Amino acid sequence: MGSGEKMGKNLRLKIQILFTIFTNGYVYGFLNGKIYQGKLKYACVPGLNCYSCPGAVGSCPLGALQALLNQRNFQVPFGVLGVFFLFGSILGRFICGWLCPFGLVQDLFHKIPLFRKRKRLPFHAVLKYGKYLTLVLLVCVGSLFLFGGFAKAPAFCKYLCPSGTFFGAIPLLTGNQMLRSQAGGLFLWKGVVLLGLLVLSVKIYRPFCQYLCPLGAIYGWFNRFSLVQIHWEEERCIACKACEKACPVGLSPKEISHSPECIRCGRCIPACPVKCLHFSQAVDNSCKFEYNKGK
Amino acid sequence: MDFWKICRKNLWVCGLALGMMFLGLGAAQGDFGVIFKKAVMICLECIGIG
Structure with a gap:
């Protein structure tokens, strides 16, 4: 880890x-x-x-x-x-x-x-x-x-x-x-x-x-549009599935951003080797804050 | 960014506004009094007695 x-x-x-x-x-x-x-x-x-x-x-x-x-x-x-x-x-x-x-x-x-x-x-x-x-x-x-x-x-x-x-x-x-x-x-x-x-x-x-x-x-039901989101940058994803392995409920990165099953635990974020997942606000993705600073 | 994408991104604001409105309506019809009365008594059903 x-x-x-x-x-x-x-x-x-x-x-x-x-x-x-x-x-x-x-x-x-x-x-x-x-x-x-x-x-x-x-x-x-x-x-x-x-x-x-x-x-x-x-x-x-x-x-x-x-x-x-x-x-x-x-x-x-x-x-x-x-x-x-x-x-x-x-x-x-x-x-x-x-x-x-x-x-x-x-x-x-x-x-x-x-x-x-x-x-x-x-x-x-x-x-x-x-x-x-x-x-x-x-x-x-x-x-x-x-x-x-x-x-x-x-x-x-x-x-x-x-x-x-x-x-x-x-x-x-x-x-x-x-x-x-x-x-x-x-x-x-x-x-x-x-x-x-x-x-x-x-x-x-x-x-x-x-x-x-x-x-x-x-x-x-609110996960799709709530202010707190996990944003997935699809264009940067290398499909290594490291996030899916780290996700405690086994969600794929595509599901993580909007699935009602995602509890936003954030384990997928530091698991990503290219950092294409991050907590963000629905209003503006530039407001993202780093959850994996320590890495 | 197209109109619908902007709308979707700001849905949470609509949800928040709706929430505020519902809280106001709830307060007006006395919902919080009912909740308070229930919450300050030991709920026998909750603890498996009632």
């Missing part, structure tokens, strides 16, 4: 850790098994960050969307749509790669030196649409109609969200005896989902992000 690649990777890891601490910095909550109840919770954070995490200082955008869809009288959830458009138009899936706490958890599990690493699951071409299915069935339809009879339940949070189990349930149940006594079959189910995804993360790169995360599905 070149020094530029190492520097970029470390920078991303540092930002991921800092942002996770920044958005989950309510230490009192962890110590007492309670959650933050201040005014910052009017605002949503960009990544998947359970608002029942004892440390969470903001709201989860997906939880917020479901809370709005769960209301008695249906209204278009403009507040959360605004959050998606705002964050998505500027950053796209850069949020997944650099700012999502559960993305960080999966990245850390993938570093465990067990199993032979794989980028994708078999049948990836079909399975990658799972996140859109989750978005439609669990987040939208599920929250509106299916579960609990015209359903006042956030179906995605209730039946699937591993971030809620990892950041919310485990620390809360550890610190709160009363809640611990109420845990039953549903907690067991969510524990199995979390454990399955974490074990899978050791072998496959970010399985939840690639196949199940509805937030990734939403931000992926």
